[in-house]
Amino acid sequence: MRILVILFLLFTSLGNAQNIYPTDYFSSPLDITLVAAGTFGELRSNHFHSGMDLKTQQRQGLNVYGTADGYVSRIKVSHFGYGKALYITHPNGYTTVYGHLQSFSKEIEAYVKKHQYEEESFEIQLFPNSEELLVEKGQIVAYSGNTGGSGGPHLHYEIRDNEERPINPLLFGLDIKDSTKPIITEVYAYPIGPDAHVNKSKIKQKLRLIDNKDGSYSVENLEAYGKIGFAIATIDRQDLAANKNGVYNIQTRYNGDLCFELDFKRFSFSETKHLNRLIDYDLYKTKKQRLQKLFIEANNPLSMYNNNSNDGYIEVEDSTSSVYKVRVSDIENNDAWLQINIKGLKSNDILPLEDNTTPHYIYQSQDEVLSEGRVKVNIPSNTFYDDFFIDFKVEKDTLTLHKDVIPAKRYFDISYDLSGYKTEDANKVYIARLVGWNDYPLYSNTKRKGSVLTTSTKTLGKYALATDTIAPTITPKNFSKGKWLSKYRFLKIKIEDKGSGISNYRATLNGKWILTEYDYKTKTLTYDFNDAVSTETKNNLKLIVTDNVGNNSTFETMFYRK
Incomplete structure (x- = not known):
């Protein structure tokens, strides 16, 4: 009996040690049943989602409540992003954020408009002191809306620590009903290194995924050799919505040993842009599929990885049989399993990689300058994650700078020298990124210095000069x-x-x-x-x-x- 008591106390203390966030401090920001339109850490364009998107029944104007005592520490109003956003700092050191608001409560709205009229600007950012706008738990602080970059009426809700790092709100007891297992939709295998191959090919392979209809998945047995990595596309659904949301945790095991873990508990805004190192950026840009790599490549600074052996890669030897497993789970521990049986077989007859050699090579650790005619591209060191051959050519005023299949982590500059440029409207010329099947000219923020136009961008692709002489x-x-x-x-x-x-x-x-x-x-x-x-x-x-x-x-x- 004494042993049972000791074991109970041990497991209770371990459980409490893992729960480092208060689960009864914050109340709900809405007075309706909470339904998630988006989850924390969800993969978005060039960033991780930093909060929970809560449905507002396709309506605007619902009461939004302060979820704990505190004071309004920041207010930001912008055309894009969070639109109208409110930040409340609490005595326990956390800050809650409420975004895409239709409007603020009467007192806060008056405070904001006073400053907007003083500055004669709709877009504004304010930092009230700790005594100006006090908030009590359960007090109406705003009304839900659809402002900024919102794709429909909802409330964006965040919890940040005292270092401004967003944390998964579900860890604080936010009640979202979820008894539904995550879903795995795609799986790829990646040969890594000079000798590696999968199914007699050095090209990454889409594997045929088999849904076993019980929350588990498998693939047709594959042959492989050498250093191999895998990637999956996966989503999670909550009980009351059909939205394809993000998952909470991914683990992999090779022959029973844990070799990789990715969890979405917390991240910093300084690292969120490196989402493009987690996903297969090429596949996302060409097929709109966000595959999460289950291995860690060089120059990947993300802090979400745990328990990694050999950076998540596996080594498949010749004449062996092995098992690779993936567990995908949500915060309620609903999980899906993928099992891949691997036959180790070294082959001498393999399909090689395509030859992507060009006259220009980018060393990611060095500054690079590419120029032709009136066009110059300045690429600072550490703009890209890897060295690669880049496609660079200029035809008339159109610059082809590779395809947008390689992510950049820093801005680089594209410049056009308009000296001698013959047009009556040279002052109406700008640099445009050509997008879509018809190369539609999309304005790229252009600065003019003398006869030189420059745009800073993080996107490869096609650029050209465009002229705009028509007023709004x-x-x-x-x-x-x-x-x-x-x-x-x-x-x-x-x-x-x-x-x-x-x-x-x-x-x-x-x-x-x-x-x-x-x-x-x-x-x-x-x-x-x-x-x-x-x-x-x-x-x-x-x-x-x-x-x-x-x-x-x-x-x-x-x-x-x-």
Whole structure:
């Protein structure tokens, strides 16, 4: 009996030691059943998702509550990203973040608008002191919305530590119903090194995945030799939604021994860009599949790896039989297993890699300069993860800089010297990245110094010079000249630029600056009459919109309001 008590206390203490986050400190930020539209650590474009996306029943305007006592330490309002976002710092050192908000509570909204009107800017970032905007647990602090880079109404909710590192909110007891096993959708094998091969090929191989319909998977037996790595595509689903969300933990075992672990508990924003080293970037760009590599390549600084033997690679010897297993789990320990039976067989008749030799070679540890004609590309050291042959050529004003299948971790510069460039509108020229099947010219942030145009980018691909001589268009959406707007709460105007894109705008009412909110998804500017900038009956509205090369349009009209 004494031994049982000791064992019970031992396992209880071990369980408590592993649970380092308070599970009863934070309450729910919403007063509805929580349903996840996105999970922590989920693979997004060029970053890991840093919080939980909580569904708001396809509605906006739901109450958002402060999840613990604290004070508003930061407010950020932007057209993109989190849109309207609120940061609350708590006495225990953690900070909660609420993003894509429609608006703030009355007190916070007044505080924000006061500063927006003082700075005459919709986009703003504020850092109130610890006494200005106090919050009690359960207090309404905002209303849910769809602002910024949101793809639909939801609340983005984060918990960060005192070093600004986001932590999985589910570790704090956030209640999301989940009894559903993760799903594995793809598996690839990668021959690594000069002698390695899989199924008599040195090219990475997509393996035929077999769903055993019980949460386990297998593949057709494969032959391999040498140093091998694997990668999988996997998703998790919660009980009340069909969203394809991210998983919590991935482990691999080779002949019973743990050789790799990846967990999504916490990361820092400084490392999130290295997601592109975790995934097969080439496959993502060519087939839109995010495969997570179950091995760690050189120059991979991610902190999410644990218990790694030989960086997750396995060594397959000739004339052997071995078993490689993958366990994928969610935070509720629902798991899926993949088993790969491997026959070790060295072959002399193997399919080689394609020859990708070009005249130009990039050493990732060195500065590189590529130039031809009026075009120059400056690549600082450590821009890329690996050395590689790069495809570089210039035809007229079009630069081909490889294909966008190799990730960059730093910005590099592309410059065009316009000395002698014959055009009547040289000041309307910009650098564009050519995208899609039709090489659509997408504005790349262009700076001009004398006759030289420069853009900084992290994306390989095709670039060219483009010209924009057409000013933005301005169209009123819910009013017309001379109209009475006494019963209107909002004034809405559509602004659009089909060339270089909109750079900035400025609206005034009877000569006074007014706060207009720009939603780039609908290309709409909105003014709230409750701001009470004017008490006049007759009102003159003036709006100036400027694009990224300086073309501008002016819209003026008059309306009445009591």
